[in-house]
Amino acid sequence: MNAPRHFLQFKDFTRAEFDHLFERTRWIKQQFKSYHQYWPLQDRTLVMIFEKASTRTRLSFEAGMQQLGGSAIYLNTRDSQLGRGEPVEDAAQVISRMSDIVMIRTYEQEIIERFASHSRVPVINGLTNEYHPCQILADIYTYIEHRGSIQGKTVAWIGDSNNVCNTWLQAAEVFDFNVHVSTPPGYEVEPERAGLYGTDHYEEFADPMEAARGADLVTTDVWTSMGFEAENEERLRDFADWQVDGDMMRQAKADAVFMHCLPAHRGEEVAAEVIDGPQSVVWDEAENRLHAQKALMEFLLLGKVGQ
Ligand code: CP
Ligand code: NVA
Numbered sequence: 001m002n003a004p005r006h007f008l009q010f011k012d013f014t015r016a017e018f019d020h021l022f023e024r025t026r027w028i029k030q031q032f033k034s035y036h037q038y039w040p041l042q043d044r045t046l047v048m049i050f051e052k053a054s055t056r057t058r059l060s061f062e063a064g065m066q067q068l069g070g071s072a073i074y075l076n077t078r079d080s081q082l083g084r085g086e087p088v089e090d091a092a093q094v095i096s097r098m099s100d101i102v103m104i105r106t107y108e109q110e111i112i113e114r115f116a117s118h119s120r121v122p123v124i125n126g127l128t129n130e131y132h133p134c135q136i137l138a139d140i141y142t143y144i145e146h147r148g149s150i151q152g153k154t155v156a157w158i159g160d161s162n163n164v165c166n167t168w169l170q171a172a173e174v175f176d177f178n179v180h181v182s183t184p185p186g187y188e189v190e191p192e193r194a195g196l197y198g199t200d201h202y203e204e205f206a207d208p209m210e211a212a213r214g215a216d217l218v219t220t221d222v223w224t225s226m227g228f229e230a231e232n233e234e235r236l237r238d239f240a241d242w243q244v245d246g247d248m249m250r251q252a253k254a255d256a257v258f259m260h261c262l263p264a265h266r267g268e269e270v271a272a273e274v275i276d277g278p279q280s281v282v283w284d285e286a287e288n289r290l291h292a293q294k295a296l297m298e299f300l301l302l303g304k305v306g307q
Contacts, residue, residue: 004119004120004121004122004123004300005122005300006116006119006122006123006124006300007122007123007124007125007133007134007296007300008109008112008113008116008123008124008125008131008133009109009125009130009131009133009167009170009195010131010133010136010137010167010170010171010174011170011173011174011195011197012133013174014174015174015175017299018137018140018174018175020299020304021137021292021295021296021299022140022141022144022292022295023306024295024298024299024305024306025141025288025291025292025294025295027306028291028294028295028298029288029291032067032290032291032294037069038067038068038069039068039069040068040069040298040302040305041065041068041069041070041100041297041298041301041302042069042070043069043070044065044068044069044070044071044100044101044301045070045071045072045073045098045099045100045101046061046062046065046070046071046072046073046099046100046101046102046103046297047072047073047075047095047098047099047101047102047103048061048062048072048073048074048075048102048103048104048105048126049075049076049080049082049095049102049103049104049105049106050074050075050076050077050105050126051076051077051082051104051105051106051107052105052106052107052127052226052227053226054105054126054127055263056262056286056289057103057105057126057127057134057289058074059290060289060290060293061103061126061293062074063290064290064293064294064297065297067290067294068294068297068298070100073099075095088111088114088115088118089114089115089117089118091115092114092115092116092117092118092119093118093119093120095119096118096119096120096121097120099121100121100301101121101122101123101124101297101300101301102115102119102121102122102123102124103123103124103125103126104123104124104125104126105126105127105128106127106128107128107129107227108128108129108130109125109128109129109130109131111128112125112128122300122301124293124296124297124300127163127226128163129163129225129227130163130166130193130194130195131163131166131167131170131195132163132164132167132261133167133170134289134292134293134296135164135167135261135289136164136167136168136170136171137292137293137296138285138286138288138289138291138292138293139168139219139259139261139285139288140171140175141288141291141292142259142281142284142285142288143217143257143259145284145288146257146281146284147216147255147257150175150177150216150217151175151176151177152176152177152178153177153178153216153217154177154178154179154180154214154215154216154217155168155172155177155178155179155180155215155216155217155218155219156179156180156182156211156212156215156217156218156219156252157179157180157181157182157211157219157220158182158208158211158212158218158219158220158242158244158248158269159182159183159220159221159223159239159242159269160183160187160221160222160223160224160225160235160239161181161183161187161188161189161190161194162221162225163225164221164261165181165189165194165221166189166193166194166195168219169181169189169194169196169201169202170194170195170196172201172202173196173197173198173200173201176201177201178201178202178203179201179202179203180202180203180205180210180211180212180215181202181203181204181205181211182204182205182206182207182208182210182211182212182242183204183242184238184239184241184242185206186238187238187239188204189202189204208241208242208244208248209247209248209251210251212244212248212249212251212252213251213252214251214252214253215251215252215253215256216252216253216255216256216257217256217257217258217259218244218248218249218252218256218257218258218259219258219259219260220242220244220260220269220270221260221261221269222263222264222265222268222269223235223236223238223239223242223265223268223269224236236268239268239269242269243267243268243269243270243271244258244269244270244271244274245270245271245273245274246271246273246274246277248274249274249277249279256279257279257280257281258270258274258275258277258279258280258281258282259280259281259282259285260275260280260282260285261285262282262285262286264282
């Protein structure tokens with residue numbers, strides 16, 4: 001049996017593979033919008049394992065699998081043996097013998113790596129402490145839909161150097177764009193944890209206004225990610241000057257778009273005038289999770305179809 005392909009971090013795929021995925025995303029989205037049935041994954045089963053909360057990821061994977069003709073099963077830590085200490089390697093053996101593809105949302109990246117190395121079927125990262133590759137897959141597709149190629153463009157990341165930030169940084173290496181990162185002191189990018197090949201595709205700015213200057217895309221995320229709740233009070237203080245507001249958006253290019261993976265906290269990392277304003281593409285961004293992940297599952301299960 002050949003080892004299955006996985007999508008555990010953004011750099012697992014090549015630029016050419018992403019280009020294929022985006023082509024398929026566009027086509028799959030068109031089918032969905034015109035109510036055309038497309039069931040290439042009939043009789044295939046997706047298992048979704050959640051160790052953290054979710055709205056978009058669960059919904060987009062579950063609805064996506066159903067729309068492709070397959071079925072999806074939801075497992076969470078609370079009511080499965082996963083929460084009672086069954087070794088992840090054993091869970092991987094069993095779950096991957098009963099399903100065709102697995103999506104996992106968990107804590108350390110190491111957990112999903114261990115699962116994948118014992119899985120007979122493709123494993124997709126639905127968010128770990130380190131990465132959120134499905135999010136950036138949808139985000140880059142959304143940017144291309146609105147503005148065309150992202151190559152050579154500047155993305156301003158304002159806030160925490162978290163899983164979503166790390167994934168933007170990996171994507172910058174794959175697609176050859178630049179990221180201007182501004183975090184409060186003590187929350188800077190850790191290149192090794194971000195899984196970067198180098199430091200060529202990003203620059204750090206002490207002042208978030210400077211990071212936003214001339215950007216084509218401004219993006220941010222919650223100040224306290226899941227799993228870090230104990231630091232919430234401290235983070236509210238530390239990040240107070242890192243809110244994306246109207247003044248900050250005016251530093252960016254006039255046609256810059258604003259993205260946020262959601263859920264958002266208006267009045268914390270983003271002002272309502274920005275997320276609910278004309279430059280915001282957050283609803284397209286959320287919807288595109290559905291279409292992009294359908295293309296991803298099609299690719300992992302059937303290879304490059306439609307060529
Ligand atoms: N953006 C995102 O992954 O949202 P959920 O936490 O709702 O899945
Ligand atoms: N960085 C956030 C993203 C949520 C989709 C978290 O990990 O909680």
